[in-house]
Amino acid sequence: MSTLLSLVLSLTLASSVYSDTNGAASQSSENRVFASHGSNVTLPCRIHREYGVNFGRLGMKIKWTKMSMDESVEEDVLESMGGLHENSYGSFQGRVHLLEEDDDDASLILTDVSQDDVGKFICEVIDGFDDNIHVVILEVQGVVFPYSPRLGRYNLNFHDAEQACLGQDATVASFDQLYEAWRGGLDWCNAGWLSDGTVQYPITNPRGPCGGANSVAGLRNYGQRDKSSSRFDVFCFSGALRGEFYWLVQPNRLTFAEAVLACQDDGAEIAKVGQMYAAWKLNGYDRCDSGWLADGSVRYPISRPRKNCSPTEAAVRLVGFPDKKQKLYGVYCFKGQQ
Numbered sequence: 111m112s113t114l115l116s117l118v119l120s121l122t123l124a125s126s127v128y129s130d131t132n133g134a135a136s137q138s139s140e141n142r143v144f145a146s147h148g149s150n151v152t153l154p155c156r157i158h159r160e161y162g163v164n165f166g167r168l169g170m171k172i173k174w175t176k177m178s179m180d181e182s183v184e185e186d187v188l189e190s191m192g193g194l195h196e197n198s199y200g201s202f203q204g205r206v207h208l209l210e211e212d213d214d215d216a217s218l219i220l221t222d223v224s225q226d227d228v229g230k231f232i233c234e235v236i237d238g239f240d241d242n243i244h245v246v247i248l249e250v251q252g253v254v255f256p257y258s259p260r261l262g263r264y265n266l267n268f269h270d271a272e273q274a275c276l277g278q279d280a281t282v283a284s285f286d287q288l289y290e291a292w293r294g295g296l297d298w299c300n301a302g303w304l305s306d307g308t309v310q311y312p313i314t315n316p317r318g319p320c321g322g323a324n325s326v327a328g329l330r331n332y333g334q335r336d337k338s339s340s341r342f343d344v345f346c347f348s349g350a351l352r353g354e355f356y357w358l359v360q361p362n363r364l365t366f367a368e369a370v371l372a373c374q375d376d377g378a379e380i381a382k383v384g385q386m387y388a389a390w391k392l393n394g395y396d397r398c399d400s401g402w403l404a405d406g407s408v409r410y411p412i413s414r415p416r417k418n419c420s421p422t423e424a425a426v427r428l429v430g431f432p433d434k435k436q437k438l439y440g441v442y443c444f445k446g447q448q
């Protein structure tokens with residue numbers, strides 16, 4: 111096969127793979143890989159030698175590129191020519207190499223995974239005989255949660271929303287993250303900012319006040335809103351915990367100020383909302399005790415629903431933002447990794 115023909119073939123393959131993956135959960139040539147923040151991950155890719163000809167890597171080009179989830183941005187990741195030269199590009203420089211377990215292995219190792227790495231990685235193998243395209247979707251483990259502050263519902267402009275999430279050890283969720291959370295069952299009837307400046311909310315059980323009982327399940331989208339004057343809640347995203355989240359065992363009910371001090375006395379800090387969500391969702395943390403958190407709210411995380419403790423669903427329960435002088439609650443603390 112001529113180089114030109116194989117290029118045309120690979121482009122055709124590429125476009126069919128892209129259109130197939132639009133919105134589809136998965137398909138044969140598509141894998142999903144979940145990684146936690148800061149870890150190393152292997153993105154699998156096998157070379158298929160349809161004609162049974164194996165010249166090793168002689169004359170073979172392996173190219174990894176990355177598309178954002180919505181396919182609007184494409185970046186080069188790595189190129190290898192004949193197994194001799196390996197070049198990495200942009201933010202991937204020095205963080206990627208080929209695994210090369212055997213002659214048919216084109217898998218990519220990516221180190222120090224961060225939220226920015228989320229996307230569709232495309233492995234393209236080009237040689238004189240065969241062209242393969244594989245798509246591997248990389249997701250970074252985390253949890254999306256709706257947030258509104260003590261002031262109450264619909265009080266945050268976009269800039270306040272960014273600060274509100276940062277204050278919970280989280281970031282404003284992206285559309286992709288909210289979409290994945292909705293697929294995972296998130297249903298929330300208050301609209302919140304996303305990182306792209308749109309305002310949306312996820313509905314899995316259509317009902318009257320949330321876009322109509324006869325509407326389909328999905329993300330309700332208010333579109334782009336004015337970042338200064340529009341006020342909504344926010345969806346925050348928290349990645350894997352880098353530290354220990356725990357209930358402070360101590361004999362007394364505490365005021366908010368006493369709770370802050372009690373965690374400090376334990377060599378920790380009063381925990382943030384994003385840390386409670388991460389511990390609950392990613393580590394299965396479960397505790398039926400109401401405790402103060404850093405934003406002045408009182409919550410408890412239930413992953414095993416039971417009588418008197420969120421009986422119908424696994425959830426982080428909000429008790430409220432009580433008077434900070436009330437001596438009614440315990441405290442959750444967080445000890446960061448050094």
Ligand SMILES: *[C@@H]1O[C@H](CO)[C@@H](O)[C@H](O)[C@H]1NC(C)=O
Pocket residue numbers: 148149150221222
């Ligand atoms: C990831 O790989 C790098 C380079 O091989 C290594 O130095 C680092 O310790 C690894 N990190 C983890 C979390 O395994």
